[in-house]
Amino acid sequence: MSSAAPLFASLIRKLRLLAPTLNEEDEDALLALPHRLEHVRARSYLVREGTIPDECCLLIEGYAARSKLAFDGGRQIVSFHIAGDILDIQHLFLERADHDIQAITDAAILWISKAELRKLVLRRPAISVALWRDSLIDASIFREWVLNVGRRDARTRIAHMLCEFIARCEAVGLGTPQRMNLPFSQEEIADATGLTPVHVNRMLRELSEEGLITRSGRALEVQNWDRFQRVAGFNQAYLHAAAA
Amino acid sequence: MSSAAPLFASLIRKLRLLAPTLNEEDEDALLALPHRLEHVRARSYLVREGTIPDECCLLIEGYAARSKLAFDGGRQIVSFHIAGDILDIQHLFLERADHDIQAITDAAILWISKAELRKLVLRRPAISVALWRDSLIDASIFREWVLNVGRRDARTRIAHMLCEFIARCEAVGLGTPQRMNLPFSQEEIADATGLTPVHVNRMLRELSEEGLITRSGRALEVQNWDRFQRVAGFNQAYLHAAAA
DNA sequence: CGCGCGCTTGATCGATCTCAAAGGTGGTGG
């Protein structure tokens, strides 16, 4: 057991879920990777669009988002991330970042050499499968977001985004439908759903008034999880039991 | 050279671009894969959401789309595909299909055993890297689509979708901005952009009236490719030179 | 020749945006 173990704990837990054949040798190989821990403040950028990162980043603590900018300055968040998530596995095989990665709360980041990780992946099939599956689930979530933003009305859209976030947090023990802490501002919810902050505010109020959720500050309680999922048209299948 | 060579030609061309280390042994291994050619009519489903496919499909000829349904029946196309594209690399490592795959014109499909391809990928790193990169580029395109539907107005959104399609077709010799054949109906453009067919029609007219494009039937001519890309806010970077 | 599907256009409606301003809240420094 190296001293790196605690840092890699959440990653290894996740990879074991993704590839059951992952064994101790694989885990030791991961722990042996050159790495670097960094604590960043809310709103720091971890990766900027257009740059060529030479490290991959892993979110150890806190929350993060990936986003793109439209020409007119509009911002679209394309995914949210929670502790244990790999933020940019895509840079393992794509040179140039096509979007920004940003901490949305204070966060702890583990930076891992891209070159070393790439070598490891080619040497150890179980790690390769686990990381590949992770990136495929990433893509599945993007597809659901295209549907969410493209075809659902504002209320449903926000509810769906909340459902996904709750389901993913619950899967790793970061909350329950009855006791969630939303890390993001209404502006960030707006950027994720393709709405304006003003309208997000109104829709959240509507959801509250209908008795679907209770808010106080950034605490969120879902009264009836089944009903809320139905209202949101939420079906976990697209998470491919990443929430398991 | 096996008789399978012509069927695999476009795939191998693509994989060589994605992983320059791909060698002749790799290519032979691909050609040796068990496979099956199928001709399907426009609108056939190749994969249905919720099923567990045991083959991966490769588009040899024609055009295809991947789509998801919302609870209320709304349909969202999440990507378009052209000859040479791998339609469902995700099923290599994800059991259950999370969306539909559908031919939008008559098409020729090459079905490849998922189990065999999986074995091959674990044995041959160059193929693994190529396919992984392909799936990462897929994901990058989804991210751009989230931005497209979430943050661009109808006109820009349609223009952007056209730009992407043109750029990808041009990259494999299926057309030029000056001479494109759009395979999809306005309803399909609507399903891809999160708009209604009526509004797509109006926006296309507007783009014509502004002299940006000329349409006749499903033929499309872009008058000034640079200007059109600017109007669309289109920047190829997110295609990661898949269009190269 | 006729049928069906996709395209086109008009009129009206409504969801969401925009603009504007006031009220909270937590963190920081004096």
Add this chain to the structure above:
DNA sequence: CCACCACCTTTGAGATCGATCAAGCGCGCG
């Protein structure tokens, strides 16, 4: 401990973009 500041939330009024409803048109195909 208080005061201030930055940022976030909330609410109202009016404008707008795109949806909806409805009808005719045209072309390709059987």
